[in-house]
Amino acid sequence: MDPLLSLYVQSPGFRRHSVETKRNYATDIALLLTFLSSRGRSWREAMARDLEDYEHWRLRAAENPVRVGGSKWNRELAAFSGLFAWAVKERWITRSPVATRQVLGRRGEVLTVATAKAKDSRPSNVHWLTPRTWRLWINVGLRGHTRHGVPERGWMGRLEDRNVAFTRLVTSSGLRRLEAGSLLTFEIPKLTLPESRYCYGRIAAEVTRSKKSRTFYVSTGAVGDVESYVDSSRAWAVRQAQRAGRYDRLPERREVTEVTRGTKPRVRWCDQDGVVGERELARLTWQERMLLFTEGPEGPEPLWLWLNEQGLPFQPHSWEGVFRTANQRCERVLTPPEHLGRDPHQVFAPYATVHAGRHSFALSCWSC
Incomplete structure (x- = not known):
C-alpha cells in the first residue's frame, strides 16, 4: 500500500474525473509502476529518461508484442502528468519527469501541456456504413x-x-x-x-x-x-x-x-x-x-x-460488450468460410482482374 497514491486518488483533481476515467488512469499508472519497479525505483524516484524509455517500449519497441497506438499513449501520458503534477504541487517531489511546456489558452490563461505526445494519434477509426x-x-x-x-x-x-x-x-x-x-x-x-x-x-x-x-x-x-x-x-x-x-x-x-x-x-x-x-x-x-x-x-x-x-x-x-458481441457475430456469420484467415488482397484480386479485363475488352471494341 502506497499512502501517497492513496492521497492522490482522494485529491480534488482526481475525484473530479468520471468513473471510467478514474478506472483508465488507475490502470495506466499501475503499468508504469510495474515498469519502474523492474528498474528498482518507486514512482517518486522516476526521471525523465525512465519516461522516455517507457514511451519507447509502449509505442515502438520490437520486443513488445502488445504495442499501443498514439491515442492510447496520449491518454497514459495524461494520467502520468496528473499524478506527478499533484506530487510537485504537494511538494512530495521536486520536479516532474514528464516533459512539459506552457502555452496560452483560448481565454488567455497559461496552460501546461506534455511535450511527449504521440504525433500519429487519431481519435477513432471511423468507417461509415450504408x-x-x-x-x-x-x-x-x-x-x-x-x-x-x-x-x-x-x-x-x-x-x-x-x-x-x-x-x-x-x-x-x-x-x-x-x-x-x-x-x-x-x-x-x-x-x-x-x-x-x-x-x-x-x-x-x-x-x-x-x-x-x-x-x-x-x-x-x-x-x-x-x-x-x-x-x-x-x-x-x-x-x-x-x-x-x-x-x-x-x-x-x-x-x-x-x-x-x-x-x-x-x-x-x-x-x-x-x-x-x-x-x-x-x-x-x-x-x-x-x-x-x-x-x-x-x-x-x-x-x-x-x-x-x-x-x-x-x-x-x-453496452460496449453488447456491440462487441454483435461485431463478432457478424464476422462469424457473414465472412465466407473459404476466405477466413486469408489475405483480403488475395481474395479480391482475381475478381478485380477479371472485371478489369472485361472493361478493357469493352473499351477496345468501342474504340474499334
Missing part, C-alpha cells in the same frame, strides 16, 4: 439472423428488443452512449412535432460531456421501439425481480415521491431510512439515477430505463 449494411448489422448482430435473413436455429434473443431499441435510439438521435444509457423512463420523448416524424426530448446536463443540458431529436420509429421494449421484456424483468425480492435487498434505493415541472424540474425522494432529499433533475449523476425507484402496482420499480435480465440497471459502459 443504410443497407447498417440494417444487416442490426439483423445479424443483434437479432440473430443468418446471412439468408432468417433467425438462426437456437437463437435465444432474450434481450434482442432492448439492444435493438437502444441502437436505433442512439443512431436516430445522435446521443452518446452515456447520455442514452442513463435515461429514465419518464424522459422518453413523447411530444411529436406537428407534421413531423420526429419527437424531441431533453438530455440532463450532468450526463453530457459539456455538462450542459440540450434538446435532442429522435425518430418516432425509434421511440416506438423503446416503448415496445418497456411494455414487453422490461416489464417482464421487473416482475421477475419483484417476485424474487431483488429490489428489497438493494443496499441503497431512493423512492421518488415527486418530479416537479418547469424549466428546471427537481426530483424529490425518500430513501430506505426515511431520509428525504431532492436535487435538480439535470444535476443527477448517472450513478444517482440508478438509485431512483417508483412505487408500482406490485412493488418498487426502477426508473432507470435499460435493465438487464435480473431487472437491475444496465450500466452504460456495459
